Amino acid sequence: MLRIENLTKTYGSKRAVSNLTLHIRPGEIYGFIGHNGAGKTTTIKACCGILDFDEGDIFIDGLSIRKEPLECKKRFAYIPDNPDLYDFLSGIKYLNFIADVYAVPKSEREERIRRYSDLFGLTSDLAQSVSSYSHGMKQKLALISAFIREPKLLMLDEPFVGLDPKASHMLKELMRDLCSRGGAIFFSTHVLEVAEKLCHKIAIIKNGKLIVSGNTDEVRGDSSLEQLFLELVEG
Numbered sequence: 001m002l003r004i005e006n007l008t009k010t011y012g013s014k015r016a017v018s019n020l021t022l023h024i025r026p027g028e029i030y031g032f033i034g035h036n037g038a039g040k041t042t043t044i045k046a047c048c049g050i051l052d053f054d055e056g057d058i059f060i061d062g063l064s065i066r067k068e069p070l071e072c073k074k075r076f077a078y079i080p081d082n083p084d085l086y087d088f089l090s091g092i093k094y095l096n097f098i099a100d101v102y103a104v105p106k107s108e109r110e111e112r113i114r115r116y117s118d119l120f121g122l123t124s125d126l127a128q129s130v131s132s133y134s135h136g137m138k139q140k141l142a143l144i145s146a147f148i149r150e151p152k153l154l155m156l157d158e159p160f161v162g163l164d165p166k167a168s169h170m171l172k173e174l175m176r177d178l179c180s181r182g183g184a185i186f187f188s189t190h191v192l193e194v195a196e197k198l199c200h201k202i203a204i205i206k207n208g209k210l211i212v213s214g215n216t217d218e219v220r221g222d223s224s225l226e227q228l229f230l231e232l233v234e235g
Contacts, residue, residue: 001024001025001026001028001060001061001152001153001183001184002022002023002024002047002058002059002060002076002153002155002184002186003022003023003024003058003059004020004021004022004023004043004047004056004058005021005056005057005058005059006019006020006021006055006056006057007019007020007021007043007046007053007055007056007057007058008020008053008054008055008056009039009042009043009046009051009053009054010054015208016039016042016208017039017042017043017046017053017205017208018207018208018209019055019056019209020039020043020056020205020208020209020210021056021210022203022210022213024153024184024185024186024201025184026152026179026182026183026184027179027180027182027183027184027200028179028184028185028200028201029175029176029179029184029185029187029198029199029200029201030184030185030186030187030199030200030201030202030203031187031188031189031195031198031199031201031202031203031216032044032186032187032188032189032202032203032205033188033189033190033192033195033202033203033204033205033225033229034188034204034205034206034233035206035233038205038206038207038208038233039205039207039208040157040188040205041081041157041188042208043205044078044155044157044186044188046058046065047060047065047155047186048065048073048076048078048155049065049069049072049073050078060072060075060076060153061075061152061153063075074102075151075152075153076151076152076153076154076155077145077146077147077149077151077153077154077155078146078154078155078156078157079139079142079143079146079154079155079156079157079159080157081157081158081159081161082135083138083139083141083142085130085138085141085142086130087129087130087131088129088130088131089129089130090126090127090128090129090130091122091125091126091127091128091130091133091141092113092126092127094130094141094145095109095113095117095126095141095144095145095148096109096113098145098148098149099113099148099149102149104148104149109148112147112148112150113126113144113148116143116144116147116148116174117144119170119174120140120143120144120167120170121140121166121167122137122140122141122144125137135162136162136163136164136167139159139161139162139163139167140163140167143159143171143174147174147178151178151183152182152183152184153183153184153185153186154175154178154183154184154185154186154187155185155186155187156185156186156187156188157187157188158188158189158190159171159187159189160189160191160194168194172194172198175198176198179200192224192225192226192229193225193226195216195225196216196220196224196225196226199216200215200216201213201214201215201216201219202214202216202219202225204219204228204229204232204233206232206233211232211233212228212232
């Protein structure tokens, strides 16, 4: 579903990501872990076509993000750690705008908007301006806008930041459901307990370089993910 092949990205003299290769297959929840500045956000933005890169290529559902960016973007949804939404719109108008952009049929969008808004507890706030939303409410709206598209691939940067416990639980359930239907998820997180319980596979990056990846249980071994992370990154 997502293939990152020898990705390298530099900013001036700084190499933010160095020769990174990862494969995220259908049905997998893949956690991407690293300290601040390790290269996680740069990698995800490159996968989304937001950032150009120096070497390598990225394939989404077999298509190159460089050569066929529009076709790739039809297949995935991306949620940044701080969603930048259109504050002048109401919640419902924003969701309908996203549904229009991604050609969600009107016969289906109302049911999807209602279902996901109910799940995230945002239905009663959809008539309000996005400018009046808290950070957590904006995060929920962004997530709803992603799920109503029913993407094949979901890429998330720190998705649990700002969510209340109920919304966090619901997001985990929806992530599992998407993968059970053949989708895939690639997400970064600092919440190692969540990654340990939720992810089929994990990758740990340090200073732009991949230092370990694989099945969560195999990578973790007999220690906790937190212990492993500290040993690998701080050691």
